Amino acid sequence: MKEILVLGAGYAGLKTVRNLQKQQGDFHITLVDRNDFHYEAAELHEVAAGSQPRTKITFPIQEVLNDKTTFVQDEVVTIDRDAQKVTLRNHDALHYDYLVIALGFVSETFGIPGAAEHALQMVTIPTAERIHEHIVETMKHYRQSHDPNDLRLLVCGAGFTGIELAGALTDERKKYAELAGVAPEQIEIVCVEAATRILPMFDDELAQYGLQLIEKLGIKLMTGCKIKGINPGEVLYTAGDDEQPQTIKAGTIIWTTGVSGSPVMGESGFSQRRGRVIVNDDLTDQEHKNVYIIGDVSAFMDKQSNRPYPTTAQIASRMGAHVAKNLAHQLRGEATEPFSFVSQGTVASVGNTHAFGVVGKTKVKGYPASAIKKMIRNKSLNDLGGLKEVLSLGCFDLYH
Ligand code: NAD
Incomplete structure (x- = not known):
């Protein structure tokens, strides 16, 4: 049986696990995260302002796993790609056949004093x-x-x-x-x-x-x-x-x-800039075809601008879905597919009832934009959790 190790249960890692769990095959998944809950990082400002308690933007990871997946609550210390081994703070090291690194972001202070x-x-x-x-x-x-x-x-x-x-x-x-x-x-x-x-x-x-x-x-x-x-x-x-x-x-x-990718990337010898590693077209590591790097630790290049795509919840989740598909290919001995990203849009909320942005090619403003933003949040909860998470954490009063 092949062992797939997923590091991080944010938008990218949890989406990988959720989609992989639906696949048939002789594999087992181990998911590692320092928390026993997933949190919607895009909603942290609401907890900071005091508009929502933590329970409104988090759900237990265990709740969305099936018997294909074992969850280990611990902190990743280093990744050794040659030995195919990940060292954890409190548990024995984990070995893998395939690795998905989705360790997320830390605050970037640019060395500014204080x-x-x-x-x-x-x-x-x-x-x-x-x-x-x-x-x-x-x-x-x-x-x-x-x-x-x-x-x-x-x-x-x-x-x-x-x-x-x-x-x-x-x-x-x-x-x-x-x-x-x-x-x-x-x-x-x-x-x-x-x-x-x-x-x-x-x-x-x-x-x-x-x-x-x-x-x-x-x-x-x-x-x-x-x-x-x-x-x-x-x-x-x-x-x-x-x-x-x-x-x-x-x-x-x-x-x-601004943010950087997890410091684990630099500490594990990856060639990186601000914790982000340039990946192949199929989201694998440039040196190891059995290692995927996604979400905020990944730099997927936009060929038009020759710059990496910005790190957003949308791209992280889409990368997670793509990696689940590519892993299924690899497990069947098939070729992987290149990842492509076309943004579905960006909406910024300014308080609970005001927002603005672009959806597809259409500009959205004011209350309708605010309602769209809440629908985007409900979709994310459905993708990563499921109906239970949408019903308990979702926004249904779209105009207030
Ligand atoms: P960011 O890098 O997009 O913005 C940081 C801002 O801080 C920039 O405007 C920059 O000019 C400013 N800044 C940097 N150093 C400064 C300094 N010394 N003094 C004053 N200003 C300084 O970072 P972010 O806002 O954390 O966003 C990170 C990513 O997440 C982005 O890609 C963003 O688009 C995405 N995001 C998306 C949403 C959404 O879709 N609704 C919400 C939040 C974040």
């Missing part, structure tokens, strides 16, 4: 929960301190993650104000962004719509401001061509300037 120590990270369920606890503590602290900086929530980076987080924070503004004993208008939400033009994936008209929406919701967007360092309660940045650093203080500082 970013890892003095800014809150939003990469896992505990870190997202810590952000919400911090906001609650800081708002309560204002009642004694009367320091207006306690009322300022500062998001570092206005990529999709930063914008979706800032939007979720505006939804909770009233709750924060009550905790602090102030009017909601006194809660200030600021995004500090190095680029002068945000939302580079959208055309001018849609990016302008996004900007207006952000402004309408009362988010202060500081573009052209490059963060140079973080001190406790303070962000240092340079604005435009001015080399002289300026500062802005805030009781809550959250880091969302």
Whole structure:
């Protein structure tokens, strides 16, 4: 019997397992993840803002496995491709015939001084929960301190993650104000962004719509401001061509300037850049045809732009489905198929009832976009979990 080892139960790894489990054949799957639950990483901002508890964006991994799969809860330490062996923190090493590496992302601080120590990270369920606890503590602290900086929530980076987080924070503004004993208008939400033009994936008209929406919701967007360092309660940045650093203080500082693939890739000797490894057309490792690399640790090149596709939940899930198909081919002694990716679109939510983006070739805005975003989430839950997960965690009140 062939042993298939899948590392990581995020969008990519869990989709691989879910689809493989439907295949016939003489194989067994072992799935390893440090958590015994899957979490919807694209929804972490809701837990951070306090709009959803962790139970609304997680489900137990065991719930979606069948008797083809054994689950091991542990942390991957290193991967030895020559010995076909994976070392774990607390269990004996695991051997494999086929390996699927889907170890996901970590926060990228670009070595900016103080970013890892003095800014809150939003990469896992505990870190997202810590952000919400911090906001609650800081708002309560204002009642004694009367320091207006306690009322300022500062998001570092206005990529999709930063914008979706800032939007979720505006939804909770009233709750924060009550905790602090102030009017909601006194809660200030600021995004500090190095680029002068945000939302580079959208055309001018849609990016302008996004900007207006952000402004309408009362988010202060500081573009052209490059963060140079973080001190406790303070962000240092340079604005435009001015080399002289300026500062802005805030009781809550959250880091969302981008992500890297898991450090396990570099530590295991893969040739990688920011934890991402360039893969073959069929998603296998360049040196080992029995090793697949997918999701945020994978760099699948877009031949037109000669750049890797961006790391998104959509591409991770599609890679997972493709690997399940290719593994089934390999188990039958057949050739693998090349992966191809055409984005079905991108929708950014700004709070629970506002969103904008592109679906297929159509631009979507406002409430309809928000409803589409919720449908995308329900589809993801159905793909990775099943009906039970959609019914317990899905969004059905599409317009609220
Ligand atoms: P990102 O790299 O897309 O955005 C990070 C932002 O931080 C950029 O705008 C960058 O200019 C800014 N930045 C970097 N360094 C800075 C500095 N020193 N000072 C100020 N600003 C700085 O990262 P992300 O937002 O975490 O997104 C990661 C990936 O996930 C992207 O591909 C994104 O499209 C995807 N994503 C998609 C969705 C969605 O589809 N709804 C949601 C979240 C993330």
